Amino acid sequence: MLATSLHLMQGTPYIYQGEELGMTNPGFTEISQYRDVESLNMYRILTETQGMSSQQALAILAQRSRDNSRTPMQWDNSAHAGFTAGEPWIDVAENYPQINAAQALADDQSVFHYYRQLIAMRKQLGVIVDGDYTDLLPADPALHVYRRQTQHQTLICLNNYSAEPAEFSLQALSSLDLSQGQVVLSNYDDETALQPAATGSLRPYESRVWLFGH
Known part of the structure; x- marks a missing residue:
């Protein structure tokens, strides 16, 4: 996370x-x-x-x-x-x-291979290098959620810094058409983590990364 x-x-x-x-x-x-x-x-x-x-x-x-x-x-x-x-x-x-x-x-589920995914994303997605940064929940005690944005791409990174589940709602945070986004990375390897749900609960120390645009 x-x-x-x-x-x-x-x-x-x-x-x-x-x-x-x-x-x-x-x-x-x-x-x-x-x-x-x-x-x-x-x-x-x-x-x-x-x-x-x-x-x-x-x-x-x-x-x-x-x-x-x-x-x-x-x-x-x-x-x-x-x-x-x-x-x-x-x-x-x-x-x-x-x-x-x-x-x-x-172990293909190891921390090492997760780092490889992060490094690959930085090389593949221009928004990570060139996008601006906006903290979407600056006062939240558990969630660190931020947006990276260029003219053509938007990335939203959600992170739960708590040992307890934390509720989130992308609809309340963004005016984006959520049907056009996809979850491109999560540190929980299961179907729940990769489902593009606009609202839900992040599990303890869970991260999810949404991408809009190409």
Whole structure:
């Protein structure tokens, strides 16, 4: 959902190593697993100066440490995620046997192949590169819905940022002839997601992308 939100906006999207596989934060449980000097210093300040417990300080680092995005690339399910035959400078996430490049390539429903669809759309649809941007629901607490538009094409991207279902109505958001549109992408792989319903409910963290024009 986050990738859909970003990649169909204006500007140049960047993919940080591993996000296209769905790599996660490593979930370190001991300060000895961290390498970032800033994180080590912050841990010392939190525990020695501010009186936090080790558990409290580690919970903060789990959210904010730069080491969360510095673990080795997870290539396969072999030792150290196939990154090296030696000893890496930092541990890999424990879920590397399930989340790795080899697994993602073999699964046509993987996060990796969804990223490929997004990249292909940017190359195929001029509206993503050249269209203007309008936020259609700027005050909605759950839905991020925006329109990209050129003279010949209109794209509407709906994203539910909530863990709960969220109702939407394209009729209330757009004067477009909805019968002329089609759902060209969704991160839920089922018939419901691809049906061009003008009103309905987006499931938790669901994205749907409508296209009008050619």
